[in-house]
Each structure stands twice: as C-alpha cells, then as structure tokens.
Amino acid sequence: MALPIYQDVSIDRSRYDAANKHDPQYEAPPGVNEQVVRIISAAKGEPDWMLQKRLAGLKLYDGTAFPTWGPDLSLIIADIASIRFFVQPKAKESTKWEDLPDDIRKTYERIGIPEAEKRSLSGVGAQYDSEIVYHNLKREWDEKGVIFTNMDEALRNHPEMVKRYFMTQCVPINDHKFVMLHAAVWSGGTFIYVPPGVKVTVPLQAYFRMNAERGGQFEHTLIIADKGSEVHYIEGCSAPQYNSSALHAGCVEVFVHEGARVRYSSVENWSRNTFNLNTKRAMVDKDGIMEWVNGNLGSGTTMLYPCSVLRGERAHSDSLGIAFAGCDQHQDTGSKVIHAAPRTTSVIRAKSISKDGGISSYRGLVKIMPQATGSKSSVNCDALLIDHLSTSDTYPDMQIDCADVDVAHEATVGRIGAEEIFYLRSRGLSEEQARQLIVAGFIEPIVKQLPLEYSVELNKLIELEMEGSVG
Amino acid sequence: MTGSTTTQETAAAETVERMPTTIDEARALLMAAGEETPNASTFNIIPHNTTAYKLIPSSSGNTVVVLPGESVTVHDDSAGDAIIVIGPSAALRYITTARAENATHTSARRTVYAMRDAQIDWIDAMTGSSSHTSADFDAQNTVLLAGNGAQAKFRSVFLGAGDETYRSVVRMLHLVSRTRSHMLTRAALLGKSSGQYRGLIRILPDAQKCDAYQRADTLLIGERPRMDALPVLEIHNDDVRCSHGVAIGRVDQEPLFYLRSRGIPADSAISMLVRGFFDPVLISMGEDGRMIGEAFSSRLTSAELSSVAFAELSTTHTPALDFTTPHDGRS
Structure with missing residues (x-):
C-alpha cells in the first residue's frame, strides 16, 4: 500500500517546543x-512621530x-503585567546565514528554514523574540526595486512610506484593545x-520565533x-x-493597489501556552485581488x-482557513x-477539526455597504468533530445594507462516517490510517494552496495531532 | 453560554413526565433547563380531545399545557409572551401571528418545552399592518427539546415595508438524545425596512444522534432595505447531523424581464415574484398559510410597492459614495 506522505509520520513536536538558553542582549x-x-523607542532610535504614536496607543490601551x-x-x-514586551536578541541583523550566533542558527536549522530558502524562496526574514536577525532578498528582485526588509529598517530608510501607511487607514491604533497594545x-x-507592474514569482x-519565557511578540508586517x-x-x-x-x-x-494581487499565507504553530491575538487586514483597491491562506494549529x-x-x-477577496483544536485549545478564527x-x-472557505475536547469556532462577518451594488459573497464552513468531547461553533454574521447583492452561506458539522472508515478498512488500511486519510482529504483544498514545504509540514502536523485518535 | 450546560444536563436527566398543574411548576421546568421564563401568568390546560384552541389576548401572557397524547392546533395572535408545555407523545400545531393594526410595537417571548416523543409544528408570521408601515416587530421563539425523540419543525415568514423593523430570534435547544429539528425562515424586505435574524442550534454534550437543520433566505427589494443575519451552530458532540444555510439576494432579474416582456407592469411582476418566493412555504402551512398569504398580498398591492418597484427598475447602479483613497504617490 503506497501512501508516500503518510508512511513516514514520525515528526517530533519537540523541535518546535524546545527552548534555547535564554541569553538576550x-x-x-x-x-x-x-x-x-x-x-x-529609544533602543531603536525612532523618529519622534513614532514615539508619539506608541504613547497614544498606550494611552488608549490603558x-x-x-x-x-x-x-x-x-x-x-x-499574566499581562509579567510579560516582557521587548527582548532584544544578541545578534545584529545579517544577510549571511553563517553570521548568526550559533544558538539562533541552530533553532532555525532545527525548524528547517535554510533548506527551504535554498530550494524555492526569493527572500527570507527570521525574527527571534522582538527583532529580525536574518534577512535576505535575491538580487534579481532587489534590482527590480522590490523592498523586503524589517520594519525598523524601513522606518529608517523609507520614513515617508512608513509614516503614510503604518497604522493609519488600514488598522488604526484605536481599532481594539490588543491593537492599542501592539501600537x-x-x-x-x-x-x-x-x-508597479513587478510580479514576484517566487514567495x-x-x-517568527519567540524564545523568551513570558515573552511577547508584537511584530508588524506591512x-x-x-x-x-x-x-x-x-x-x-x-x-x-513553557508553563507560563x-x-x-x-x-x-x-x-x-489597483490591479495588484497579494497572497498571504501563514502557518501558525505557536506552543500551547501562547495566546495568539493577531490582527490582519487588507485594503483592496479597484480590480485588486487579496488572498488569505491561514493554518492555525x-x-x-x-x-x-x-x-x-x-x-x-x-476588488476581490479569497479566504481559506483551516483550524485544528486539540486538548485545551480554543481556536476562534474566521474571516471578515x-x-x-x-x-x-x-x-470564504473555512474548515475546522476538533479533537480531545478542543473547541473550534468560526466567527466571521460579511458586510455589504449601501454603495456596493452588484456585489457577491459566498461563505462555506465545514467542521469535523473527531470525538464526543469536542465542540464546534459557527457564528457567521451577515450585514447586508444593499438590495442588489447575492450572498450565500452554508455550514455543516459532522464526524467521520462509519461507512467511509469501513470502505477504507476493506481496502486494507488500518483504522488509524483510514482516519488520517479522511482528515487529509478534508483539509486538502487548503493544503494544496500552500507551497510544498508548508503543505508537507501542515500535513505532518495534522497527522501528529491525529495520532492515537482511534479508540 | 456554556455555563448553563450542567444545569441543562441535570434537567434533561431529571425530566419527569408529570405535567405541570400550576404556572410555577411550568416555570420550574424551564428554569431547570437553564432558561429564563417569559412573562406568562394566565394558566390554561387544554381539555382532552380539543382540536383547536385560541389563546386569549393577555398582556400578562399565557401558559398552556398540552396533555400527553393529545393533538391540538393553537392559534396565538395574543401579541404576548407564552410558555407552552407539550406532554409525552402529544402533537402541537402552533400558529403565532403578530399584526400591528393600531400599535407601533409588538414584542413576544415564547418558549415551548417538548417532552418525550412530543411533536411541534410551529408557524410564526409577522404580517405588519394594512394601514401603516412604521411599526417594529420583535419575536423571540425558543424550543426546548427536553425529551428523547422530541421533534420540532419551525417555519417563519415576514414581509417588511416602509420603515418597519423586524427582529426574529429562533433558538432550538437539543437537550437530550434523538431529538430532531428543522428551521426555515423566509423574509422579504421592501422600501427602507430592516430585518434582523438570529438563529441558534445548540446540541448539548449528551444529546447524541440528533439531527438539526436551519435555513434562512431573504429577498431584498427596492430603495434601502437592510438585513442582518446570524445563524449560529453550537455543537458539543460528534454524533450529530447538523447544517445550516443562508441566502440573501434581490429579485431574480431574468424572470422579471420575462414577465415585463409579456406586458406585465413592473409592480405586478415584482409582486408575483415575491409571492412566488413565499408560496412554497405558505402552501406547506395549509389554511393558515393561505391567510398569511392574503395579508401579504394586500401589502404587496399597496401604492408603496408600486413606487418601490419603479425605482428598482429605473435606477442604473451608480455608487452612492466613493470610498477609495488617493493612490500611493510613488507610482
């Protein structure tokens, strides 16, 4: 029975969970x-307007x-009072992999960053605790005027652009409590x-990696x-x-901007002690296309x-999401x-898997404003419950303020059918293999949207989470 | 929301088939299930072998008991709160209608408690008024499927016009195993009317082998109607079949064009299409559906619709407001 990807499922979660010695600058x-x-602000030598923005954010937060x-x-x-909001790693940003301090390099090698870069990426950045430690952009794209750098450097080298776009019209600093803190x-x-007109063909x-205990990571991506x-x-x-x-x-x-196309893929695999309260938003102009691909594990x-x-x-938006909630996890995700x-x-297409008492919720919003005549929206949520301890919630809000629209939503919740398992078992698979295969098929539409390394990683992670689910 | 789970589980386990004989006993059933009790202080036990029963309008609300094994149709246009307890193996057909002939506001909270193998077929209609279009309607309807094998079918319709606002909250709570529910809402909103739909299916951890379905469709017609729909699923165990669907859209342009090309005036054509949208649901309601359909028809032939219809056809879609911001200066 040849099942190439599913044969070797020996993935060791410890490569993510192991901490390095905490030795910050x-x-x-x-x-x-x-x-x-x-x-x-002083450590980064920021201009005064940024300090003022930070202070305004703090005031709103309080x-x-x-x-x-x-x-x-x-x-x-x-715990919020005991979190370290800024941890500067002992490394200057580098464009050469060899220049990174041993322990940081080791962490990333363990996760597999350098191999991925060698194979198929046109640029990579790595953030360790609060600051970027490694950044590289292939020369080809550099010459075409593509800028791929860390935010601190962008603030120094492209202050006008940053001032114009940074937390102004897209995510303003008063958006919600955790955005205020972020600011x-x-x-x-x-x-x-x-x-304009440049098409970056490789991703x-x-x-991002948090190493410090009771750490906080507040990276800003623009x-x-x-x-x-x-x-x-x-x-x-x-x-x-960590325990805290x-x-x-x-x-x-x-x-x-007009006629542009952006795809944003993320696979989040923070450890179980992490509260992931993230804000992501896109402003899409005429004929623009925004695609979100999210894996929350x-x-x-x-x-x-x-x-x-x-x-x-x-303008068009396409959103694909997969959430996996295991024991003690609450994945409250969705799209707006x-x-x-x-x-x-x-x-919007969202899929979720709940297992071992995990809770996965789809919470989404489709809002159609009066001027958005002739708009169309389709929302589809599927939830898979692996056992009777787990929970699946669906909260899809639709606020339609315009008559000339077409909006549809569908959701289903169910478990792996006994018939499906029986069929696969009759073909010689073990029950565990059958379950893994069905789950892999369930998430396949999302996994296939990711580049190879990530889809393999996502598949392996799901398999790891699914191990021992028979019983 | 999850906080009340244990109380509800206990209630389900302790469900006794003794019928309540006082308001307080009826209230106690709901409270044991973790529910707030509506204001319903008039107490009615429907006599044996009654097939039709009409609730008396009462500002203090009605509590109704359907005895085990009975089969009855209850008409409720009392515009008040209600608690209904359906005994084991009893069948209730419950028709609730809200009209606002002289009032500008109606609001009702109704909770139905279904015991073992009880069946409820609930029809809820908000039919507005024939004389004015400025009322607001609010209905909060809850079904507690508290006995094994209980089944609920819920169908609701409303047709909004003018400045009316409608709020329809439907909650289907599966407290025990082998309970089934089916919810269907159809709404059409004309003029500047607005609707809010909140539908909940909740299946508790011990309620296994349940089957639940929820569907809400809205037709938006004319000037500036508004719909806010939130169909919620809260599923706490895996041995269930559950799905929901929502569709919100305008009158289909192709059949409208077809009717117009046959010489039918725009307002009549739209009114025909709106009736066509409600018909499948109304026909399934039998005689009650016909009455509701008549109330809708009288609204559709009113002058207001004609003006709306023509506005619909004469506007080419121009954006009312430009939301774009100046483009990046670099390019």
Whole structure:
C-alpha cells in the first residue's frame, strides 16, 4: 500500500517546543508602561512621530477594557503585567546565514528554514523574540526595486512610506484593545514594497520565533503592492513550550493597489501556552485581488479574523482557513469581508477539526455597504468533530445594507462516517490510517494552496495531532 | 453560554413526565433547563380531545399545557409572551401571528418545552399592518427539546415595508438524545425596512444522534432595505447531523424581464415574484398559510410597492459614495 506522505509520520513536536538558553542582549522590565515604551523607542532610535504614536496607543490601551466575548482570556489578562514586551536578541541583523550566533542558527536549522530558502524562496526574514536577525532578498528582485526588509529598517530608510501607511487607514491604533497594545510596543516584523507592474514569482518568507519565557511578540508586517504588481508572502510562527503564558499580538497591514494581487499565507504553530491575538487586514483597491491562506494549529487560544476591505470597484477577496483544536485549545478564527465598492466579490472557505475536547469556532462577518451594488459573497464552513468531547461553533454574521447583492452561506458539522472508515478498512488500511486519510482529504483544498514545504509540514502536523485518535 | 450546560444536563436527566398543574411548576421546568421564563401568568390546560384552541389576548401572557397524547392546533395572535408545555407523545400545531393594526410595537417571548416523543409544528408570521408601515416587530421563539425523540419543525415568514423593523430570534435547544429539528425562515424586505435574524442550534454534550437543520433566505427589494443575519451552530458532540444555510439576494432579474416582456407592469411582476418566493412555504402551512398569504398580498398591492418597484427598475447602479483613497504617490 503506497501512501508516500503518510508512511513516514514520525515528526517530533519537540523541535518546535524546545527552548534555547535564554541569553538576550537586552530585555525591558516586565509589564507595559510609559517607561517601557520610551525604552523600546529609544533602543531603536525612532523618529519622534513614532514615539508619539506608541504613547497614544498606550494611552488608549490603558483606557480600554479587555474584550468579554469569545474565548476565555482570563489567564493572559492575569499574566499581562509579567510579560516582557521587548527582548532584544544578541545578534545584529545579517544577510549571511553563517553570521548568526550559533544558538539562533541552530533553532532555525532545527525548524528547517535554510533548506527551504535554498530550494524555492526569493527572500527570507527570521525574527527571534522582538527583532529580525536574518534577512535576505535575491538580487534579481532587489534590482527590480522590490523592498523586503524589517520594519525598523524601513522606518529608517523609507520614513515617508512608513509614516503614510503604518497604522493609519488600514488598522488604526484605536481599532481594539490588543491593537492599542501592539501600537505601543510593536517591534520587528516585515516591510515589503513591490513597485508597479513587478510580479514576484517566487514567495517571500518570514519566520517568527519567540524564545523568551513570558515573552511577547508584537511584530508588524506591512505589505504594499503597487499598481498591477504581484507578490506571495509566507509566514511561519513557533515558540518553545513553557508553563507560563506568552502573548502574540502581531499586526498585518496589506495594501493591494489597483490591479495588484497579494497572497498571504501563514502557518501558525505557536506552543500551547501562547495566546495568539493577531490582527490582519487588507485594503483592496479597484480590480485588486487579496488572498488569505491561514493554518492555525498551535496556541492555546487563538482569536484571528483576517479582514479584507474591498474599497475599489471589482476588488476581490479569497479566504481559506483551516483550524485544528486539540486538548485545551480554543481556536476562534474566521474571516471578515467589508464590501465598500460596487461589483466587489468575496469567497470564504473555512474548515475546522476538533479533537480531545478542543473547541473550534468560526466567527466571521460579511458586510455589504449601501454603495456596493452588484456585489457577491459566498461563505462555506465545514467542521469535523473527531470525538464526543469536542465542540464546534459557527457564528457567521451577515450585514447586508444593499438590495442588489447575492450572498450565500452554508455550514455543516459532522464526524467521520462509519461507512467511509469501513470502505477504507476493506481496502486494507488500518483504522488509524483510514482516519488520517479522511482528515487529509478534508483539509486538502487548503493544503494544496500552500507551497510544498508548508503543505508537507501542515500535513505532518495534522497527522501528529491525529495520532492515537482511534479508540 | 456554556455555563448553563450542567444545569441543562441535570434537567434533561431529571425530566419527569408529570405535567405541570400550576404556572410555577411550568416555570420550574424551564428554569431547570437553564432558561429564563417569559412573562406568562394566565394558566390554561387544554381539555382532552380539543382540536383547536385560541389563546386569549393577555398582556400578562399565557401558559398552556398540552396533555400527553393529545393533538391540538393553537392559534396565538395574543401579541404576548407564552410558555407552552407539550406532554409525552402529544402533537402541537402552533400558529403565532403578530399584526400591528393600531400599535407601533409588538414584542413576544415564547418558549415551548417538548417532552418525550412530543411533536411541534410551529408557524410564526409577522404580517405588519394594512394601514401603516412604521411599526417594529420583535419575536423571540425558543424550543426546548427536553425529551428523547422530541421533534420540532419551525417555519417563519415576514414581509417588511416602509420603515418597519423586524427582529426574529429562533433558538432550538437539543437537550437530550434523538431529538430532531428543522428551521426555515423566509423574509422579504421592501422600501427602507430592516430585518434582523438570529438563529441558534445548540446540541448539548449528551444529546447524541440528533439531527438539526436551519435555513434562512431573504429577498431584498427596492430603495434601502437592510438585513442582518446570524445563524449560529453550537455543537458539543460528534454524533450529530447538523447544517445550516443562508441566502440573501434581490429579485431574480431574468424572470422579471420575462414577465415585463409579456406586458406585465413592473409592480405586478415584482409582486408575483415575491409571492412566488413565499408560496412554497405558505402552501406547506395549509389554511393558515393561505391567510398569511392574503395579508401579504394586500401589502404587496399597496401604492408603496408600486413606487418601490419603479425605482428598482429605473435606477442604473451608480455608487452612492466613493470610498477609495488617493493612490500611493510613488507610482
């Protein structure tokens, strides 16, 4: 029985969960206050407007209550004062892999970054705790004017563009509690600019890793795809397993200008002690196309709803999501689309798997504004429940403010059918193999949208999570 | 929401088939299931072998008991709250209608408690008023499937016009195993009317082999109608079959064109298509469906619709507001 990918399922989660010795160059005292914010800003030598933005964010954060809907956040709320909001690794950013300090290099080699880069990426960035430690862009793209750098450097070298796009119209600093916090303490992240008409044919990649215990990661990613350009950006995340809570409150802002196309893929695999409260949003202009591909496997608690604001005529958004909730996990994910211009279209496909008492929720929004005549939207959610302990929730909100539209939503919840298992077993598969095959088939439409390394990794992770599920 | 789970489980386990003989006993059943009780202080036990029963309008609300094995149709246009307890193996056909002839606001909370093998066929209609189009309607309908083998079928329709607002909350709570539910809502919104739909299917951890379906379709016609639909699924175990669907759209342009090309005026054509949208549901409701259909028809032939219809056909779609921002200066 040849099942090439499924034969070798020996993946060791410890390669993600193992921590390196914590040896930072500098770390801010725990908690967040004006002093910490000033320290971060000064350490980066930022212009005054950015410091003012951070302070404004902090002020809003202090005056706003934590959200009371969705998953239980009480653990992280209790721990928030002891989180280190800024940890500077002992390394200067480098474009040569060999220049990285041994332990950081070792971590990334364990995860497999360099091989991936050698094979198929046109650029890669790696962030370790609060700052980017490695960055490389193939010369070909450099010459065409593509900018792929870290946010701190972008702030130094392209201040006008950053000032114009950074937390202004897409995700303003007053958006919600964790965005306010992000505005105050953000550090690192990626900046991408693709000039008009340039099509970056191979993906750009960044990998984020939290190493410090009670750490926080607040990377800011800003992608600007100018008229008629194309880019695919992939992001991977992991953190070692500690007993105390860690917080990831990153922010992604994407600008898809006229006729441009951006694909944003991410596979998040933070350790189970992580609260992943991330904000991702794209502004899509006329004829632009935004594609979100999300895999949420890690984190104890995830609240993530990538959003596309379709503000130009005929703009399109496509969102694909897969969430896996195992024991003690609550994956509260979904997609949002705001149709703000005529003849805009959107497609949302979400799949979730719950197992061992895990809770997966789809929470989404389709909003069609009065001016968005002739818009179309389709939302499809499928949930698979592996056992009777687990939970699946679906909350798809549709706010339709325009008569000339076509909106459809469908959702199904079910388990693996006894008939399907019986069929595969009669073909000589063990029950466990049969279950894995069915689950692999369930997530296949999403996995096939990812580049090879990631789809293999996602498949392996799901298999790992599925191990021992027979019984 | 999950906090009440244990109370509901206990309630399900302790469900006794003794019928309530007082309001407080009826309330206790709901409370044991973790539910808030509507305001329903008039107590009615439907006598044996009654086939049709009409609730008396009462601002203090009605509590109704359907005795085991009975089969009855209850008409409720009382515009008040209600608690209904359906005994084992009893069948209830429950017709709730809200009209706002002289009022500008109607609001009702109704909870039905279904015991073992009980069946409920619930029809809920909000039919507005023939004289004005400025009322607001609010209905919160809940079914507790509390006995093994209980089944619920819920169908609701409303047709909004003018400045009316409609809010329809339907909650289908599967407390125990082998319970089945089917929910269907059809709404058409004209003019500047707005609708809000909140539908919930909740299946508790011990409620296995359940089957639940939910569907809500809305037709938007004319000037500035608005719909906010949130169909929710909360599924706490894997041995279930559950799905839902929502569609929101405008009148299909092709049949409209066809009717117009046959010389039918726009307003009549639209009114025919709206009736066609409701018909499959109304026909399945029998005589009650015919009455509701008549109320809808009188609304559709009103002057208001004609003006709406022509506005619909004469506007070419121009964006009302430009939401774009200036383009990046670099290019």
